Amino acid sequence: MKDLALKEDLIHSIKLLDDKLSKRKIELDPKGYFLIKLDPLRNELILEHYLNNIDSKGRAIDPESGKPIGCKTKRPNQPSNIFRGKSAKEVGIQISEGHYPFPISRLDHAIYIGRELQRAEQCLKMGEEYIQD
Secondary structure: OOHHHHHHHHHHHHHHHHHHHOOOOOOOOOOOEEEEEOOOOOOEEEEEEEEOEOOOOOOEEOOOOOOOOOOOOOOOOOOOEEEEEHHHHHHHHHHHHOOOOOOOOHHHHHHHHHHHHHHHHHHHHHOOOOOOO
16 A cells, blocks of 8 residues: 555655646747647557747747637648658657658757657557647
């Protein structure tokens, strides 16, 4: 019983830390952003890459409209590239060891995408809904 309580405390403390870290200021990747989706019928992860520009305030700007792209903005634009794979590793290799030019330029962005792909893979395996952080 004591081990279970310690594990629950650990899980809670990690969640609090992650929630705090998610609120920090980040710089956007000038090469664009990714949306991660699941295709349960094909048992695949889908990683869509979208281009954007970054304005002087550090906001992502739609290259066609010139308007800021918000987290909840409906995006009429199409992905510049779509990567698919059965695992986080397979998709990660496509964007980091695939054909140049690579669609990612910032180390923090690469680490974030790796974490999110791993979470998405776990959701796919468990048949759960995936929501990108």
